[in-house]
Amino acid sequence: MKIIGNGSILTLNKKNEFIPDGALLIEDGIIKGIGKTEELRNKYPDAEFIDAEHRLVMPGFLNAHMHLYSTFARGMSLKGKAPKTFKEILEKLWWKLDKNLTTKEEIYYSAVVPLIEGIKSGTTGIIDHHASFGLIDGSLDILEKAAKDIGVRSVLCYETSDRWGKALRDASIRENVRYISRVKKNAREYGETLTSATFGMHASLTLSDETLEKSKREADDLGVGFHIHVAEGIEDVEDALKKSGKRVVERLNDFGILGDKTLAIHCIHVNEKEINILRDTNTMIVHNPESNMNNAVGVAPIMEFFKKNILTGIGTDGYTPSMFESAKVSYILPKLHYRDPRVGGKETEEMLFKNNSKIFAKFFDRPVGVIEKGAYADIILLDYFPPTPFNESNAFYHFIFGMRENMVNTVMVNGRIVMKDHKMRGIDEKEIMAKSREVAKKFWEKMENE
Numbered sequence: 001m002k003i004i005g006n007g008s009i010l011t012l013n014k015k016n017e018f019i020p021d022g023a024l025l026i027e028d029g030i031i032k033g034i035g036k037t038e039e040l041r042n043k044y045p046d047a048e049f050i051d052a053e054h055r056l057v058m059p060g061f062l063n064a065h066m067h068l069y070s071t072f073a074r075g076m077s078l079k080g081k082a083p084k085t086f087k088e089i090l091e092k093l094w095w096k097l098d099k100n101l102t103t104k105e106e107i108y109y110s111a112v113v114p115l116i117e118g119i120k121s122g123t124t125g126i127i128d129h130h131a132s133f134g135l136i137d138g139s140l141d142i143l144e145k146a147a148k149d150i151g152v153r154s155v156l157c158y159e160t161s162d163r164w165g166k167a168l169r170d171a172s173i174r175e176n177v178r179y180i181s182r183v184k185k186n187a188r189e190y191g192e193t194l195t196s197a198t199f200g201m202h203a204s205l206t207l208s209d210e211t212l213e214k215s216k217r218e219a220d221d222l223g224v225g226f227h228i229h230v231a232e233g234i235e236d237v238e239d240a241l242k243k244s245g246k247r248v249v250e251r252l253n254d255f256g257i258l259g260d261k262t263l264a265i266h267c268i269h270v271n272e273k274e275i276n277i278l279r280d281t282n283t284m285i286v287h288n289p290e291s292n293m294n295n296a297v298g299v300a301p302i303m304e305f306f307k308k309n310i311l312t313g314i315g316t317d318g319y320t321p322s323m324f325e326s327a328k329v330s331y332i333l334p335k336l337h338y339r340d341p342r343v344g345g346k347e348t349e350e351m352l353f354k355n356n357s358k359i360f361a362k363f364f365d366r367p368v369g370v371i372e373k374g375a376y377a378d379i380i381l382l383d384y385f386p387p388t389p390f391n392e393s394n395a396f397y398h399f400i401f402g403m404r405e406n407m408v409n410t411v412m413v414n415g416r417i418v419m420k421d422h423k424m425r426g427i428d429e430k431e432i433m434a435k436s437r438e439v440a441k442k443f444w445e446k447m448e449n450e
């Protein structure tokens with residue numbers, strides 16, 4: 001039993017309560033009470049006391065779309081062959097990289113690094129989309145181990161694709177099925193609460209009709225939805241039109257891929273009819289503004305998604321482990337794009353502070369990303385002592401203009417403290433980074449010699 005006391009508590013709960021001087025009672029990984037510091041301390045004198053010293057206490061950030069495997073691309077040279085299009089970025093960088101991930105060590109270290117960086121920037125949960133076509137079987141177990149070693153809540157899946165032929169396509173489907181079944185069994189039999197799973201698919205442009213049908217059958221049997229990139233580049237639209245005479249969202253909908261358990265990532269090149277289909281199927285959308293800008297694929301029409309009440313969250317797409325970065329760019333991008341200073345604020349606040357929590361709630365049996373009784377205790381303490389009045393209605397603007405990731409002081413996930421006073425617990429960070437450099441160096445040599 002733990003008490004986090006003397007904190008300024010931003011709950012982000014339904015009533016959006018802000019408690020300027022409060023405390024939380026945490027037991028078995030769950031928030032069991034919210035109240036006054038003295039009251040809770042008197043009532044539970046044996047509880048371990050964590051003094052927030054008037055820091056800001058809030059739910060940890062959630063990353064609704066991530067690629068942990070992208071780490072070894074950091075600083076990698078493409079030897080003067082700069083990709084000119086999104087398709088070339090996929091072919092020359094990402095597909096080459098995922099095919100060369102062949103060892104447990106490579107997958108583990110590429111995952112563990114951004115998980116640590118995520119914790120240090122206050123991210124307590126991630127929905128990951130994994131690809132390692134050089135080692136598919138068991139790859140999600142390696143990711144799960146990395147997430148557990150660091151102490152991060154995770155929703156994992158494997159990126160099914162036809163791009164490397166039928167044998168590897170079948171292996172991808174098998175890995176999803178195997179892992180989803182195991183996660184469900186562990187939840188049932190061992191009360192596993194830190195991990196969840198969904199069915200991963202790359203994008204319409206590398207998925208044949210046969211693969212969509214097969215995946216749909218398997219996902220239905222398991223009772224899960226999909227995690228899939230949708231109309232990220234214009235290439236996806238052109239390919240769907242060529243394959244089916246339909247646009248991406250229409251093609252996926254024909255195969256039953258959309259629905260209230262499905263995460264449609266990006267949705268940049270979608271027309272009004274497609275947005276209506278996303279709304280009518282209650283499909284969730286995840287926005288990744290920095291990645292979209294970096295790939296020069298366009299700006300997602302998030303204002304349209306909000307007008308139609310589509311549950312839209314925010315992720316980082318492997319561009320960065322930091323939700324601070326992603327949300328700050330999400331805030332500012334539409335202003336420039338639409339030449340309108342009024343847009344982007346409300347939408348980003350909802351994505352970051354509310355919708356990511358609603359999305360995670362679909363994958364876990366208790367609320368995540370909110371401070372309320374019964375929610376998982378995924379909490380961060382920030383060294384943020386506001387220089388101007390702070391309350392529940394202006395907290396988001398304090399986040400945009402005042403809070404930075406180096407203010408993340410202490411992080412708790414599932415009731416376990418994984419970072420205290422800026423220091424990661426139970427791991428040697430420098431040693432991990434040194435080992436990662438060693439593994440990455442060999443990996444780069446392997447890619448060059450291919």
Ligand SMILES: [Zn+2]
Pocket residue numbers: 065066067129229265317
């Ligand atoms: Zn992605």
